[in-house]
Amino acid sequence: xxxxxxxxxxxxxxxxxxxxxxxxxxxxxxxxxxxxxxxxxxxxxxxxxxxxxxxxxxxxxxxxxxxxxxxxxxxxxxxxxxxxxxxxxxxxxxxxxxxxxxxxxxxxxxxxxxxxxxxxxxxxxxxxxxxxxxxxxxxxxxxxxxxxxxxxxxxxxxxxxxxxxxxxxxxxxxxxxxxxxxxxxxxxxxxxxxxxxxxxxxxxxxxxxxxxxxxxxxxxxxxxxxxxxxxxxxxxxxxxxxxxxxxxxxxxxxxxxxxxxxxxxxxxxxxxxxxxxxxxxxxxxxxxxxxxxxxxxxxxxxxxxxxxxxxxxxxxxxxxxxxxxxxxxxxxxxxxxxxxxxxxxxxxxxxxxxxxxxxxxxxxxxxxxxxxxxxxxxxxxxxxxxxxxxxxxxxxxxxxxxxxxxxxxxxxxxxxxxxxxxxxxxxxxxxxxxxxxxxxxxxxxxxxxxxxxxxxxxxxxxxxxxxxxxxxxxxxxxxxxxxxxxxxxxxxxxxxxxxxxxxxxxxxxxxxxxxxxxxxxxxxxxxxxxxxxxxxxxxxxxxxxxxxxxxxxxxxxxxxxxxxxxxxxxxxxxxxxxxxxxxxxxxxxxxxxxxxxxxxxxx
Numbered sequence: 042x043x044x045x046x047x048x049x050x051x052x053x054x055x056x057x058x059x060x061x062x063x064x065x066x067x068x069x070x071x072x073x074x075x076x077x078x079x080x081x082x083x084x085x086x087x088x089x090x091x092x093x094x095x096x097x098x099x100x101x102x103x104x105x106x107x108x109x110x111x112x113x114x115x116x117x118x119x120x121x122x123x124x125x126x127x128x129x130x131x132x133x134x135x136x137x138x139x140x141x142x143x144x145x146x147x148x149x150x151x152x153x154x155x156x157x158x159x160x161x162x163x164x165x166x167x168x169x170x171x172x173x174x175x176x177x178x179x180x181x182x183x184x185x186x187x188x189x190x191x192x193x194x195x196x197x198x199x200x201x202x203x204x205x206x207x208x209x210x211x212x213x214x215x216x217x218x219x220x221x222x223x224x225x226x227x228x229x230x231x232x233x234x235x236x237x238x239x240x241x242x243x244x245x246x247x248x249x250x251x252x253x254x255x256x257x258x259x260x261x262x263x264x265x266x267x268x269x270x271x272x273x274x275x276x277x278x279x280x281x282x283x284x285x286x287x288x289x290x291x292x293x294x295x296x297x298x299x300x301x302x303x304x305x306x307x308x309x310x311x312x313x314x315x316x317x318x319x320x321x322x323x324x325x326x327x328x329x330x331x332x333x334x335x336x337x338x339x340x341x342x343x344x345x346x347x348x349x350x351x352x353x354x355x356x357x358x359x360x361x362x363x364x365x366x367x368x369x370x371x372x373x374x375x376x377x378x379x380x381x382x383x384x385x386x387x388x389x390x391x392x393x394x395x396x397x398x399x400x401x402x403x404x405x406x407x408x409x410x411x412x413x414x415x416x417x418x419x420x421x422x423x424x425x426x427x428x429x430x431x432x433x434x435x436x437x438x439x440x441x442x443x444x445x446x447x448x449x450x451x452x453x454x455x456x457x458x459x460x461x462x463x464x465x466x467x468x469x470x471x472x473x474x475x476x477x478x479x480x481x482x483x484x485x486x487x488x489x490x491x492x493x494x495x496x497x498x499x500x501x502x503x504x505x506x507x508x509x510x511x512x513x514x515x516x517x518x519x520x521x522x523x524x525x526x527x528x529x530x531x532x533x534x535x536x537x538x539x540x541x542x543x544x545x546x547x548x549x550x551x552x553x554x555x556x557x558x559x560x561x562x563x564x565x566x567x568x569x570x571x572x573x574x575x576x577x578x579x580x581x582x583x584x585x586x587x588x589x590x591x592x593x594x595x596x597x598x599x600x601x602x603x604x605x606x607x608x609x610x611x612x613x614x615x616x617x618x619x620x621x622x623x624x625x626x627x628x629x630x631x632x633x634x635x636x637x638x639x640x641x642x643x644x
Contacts, residue, residue, distance in 0.1 A: 061075040096116065096117070098116055099116075103174055111138075114135045114165075118132075154167070157243070159240060163183045163184070169191040187199050207241055214228070263405045269402070283312075389458075392454055396454035403444070406443055480516050504555040513569055516637065519612070525612065527573075534574075534575035537578060538577045539555075568637065570636045572634050573633045579626050579631055585625055619636050
């Protein structure tokens, strides 16, 4: 049943300046139900607009009205006549308890908490069932947010109060907070207008509200990664056989020629580079047959000559043998160059495909193994069928060996990619046109690829990366090759830091973590300079003179080819007409300076 309607009016004269009327459904006054004294000249809704001489919001007030507790925000405006004489004040109240009802209807209120506070910390409205006021001796008293009976609102308010207070927040603020054993994501937004309203809107959402979709995405990701692994494995096997069969035929023919059977011919291949190599091999075989035929003919003629020409025939024979060796060596080098270029080109794509999916496979495998471990913890005594299946597949060995297999596969693909990349750069098979690019994007992409090397490990904390970027214009360069330079230098910096970290305890490393500093700047409006510095162990002075030499490396056998810095120096100095310098102090660290022109001079 609907409550009866009432209306209130008041006048300036007292006593009984305010009267309460009962009304009907048409809001017609029926009778007076109560009278009381009310001095509106002292109320903030009346005095505030007069004091400011403009429309303004008055201070929020509480009132135990005949209709029940009343929490109101008043907006008042002074009214003047043509002679600028005050006629009165027009006022409108907002029932703030209705604002709490509105907040409870928001979607976010189903899982989180939303509340509004003044800058002094008093509650205005909230999504909880708790009121933003309390009754003390039948008197209404407004609540501070830090005293709210709602534990979530109270915890968030206390955290804000302890973090410089409500008055200091001038822009959107985000933070995380542990409340009752659960993480909450909190957002604080200032809200103010030109008429004096200055509130803070605070929302807190538990982490569990986000996890349902994340778990569904995780299962989808696992399924996709397993499918990608299967496809990559099948393609890898097929591609390996497709490439190796023509190469095996070449090897067998080469062995036969080395054994003396020069009449060899190799079938052509569907791979363009291997087809060129096969044609070159067949041409070499034919040439060798011709040369040996000529040699045999010469020997027959020598046998018929007199003894006086024996020395001349021996000299001719030696010349023919030397020519034969030169031809073989020349043909082998030509064939080897074509073979290297072709193999590098054909291996690069499948290896990159396999390598690119190994990271996802490894992550998914770790997640899957973690899920199995969690299941074992939660269900220590599974059904007999599951126990038998676990014994049949040797689950404990599988959990231990599978990550090792993936790590070995990743190490192998890393090694292959490095070798292929080195061969392609030295043989100049990866040429491209100059283009204007954002250097910072290349650096950030390289750091993203190396993120697994930078993150914390059980034996050492995370390697810090400090970016000190200047505002750079677009730079004309070979973007891919310049990224390779960044990769080589950053990998060397990480290796130097890890080698230096091995000499110290974890606590020492925590107090003095490894750090890589990357600075960019424009020099003389014509050059861009990229500086990459680390705080590793440094490079001895006698080694600094050799770091750009081909095949020079201080790393253990199998860990480095000695070609990375040589290729980087070639890319910077020859391809970009720039400079690559190394400055290092033993025990303090190493700094590489890359300087290239903003615009390349096209010849």
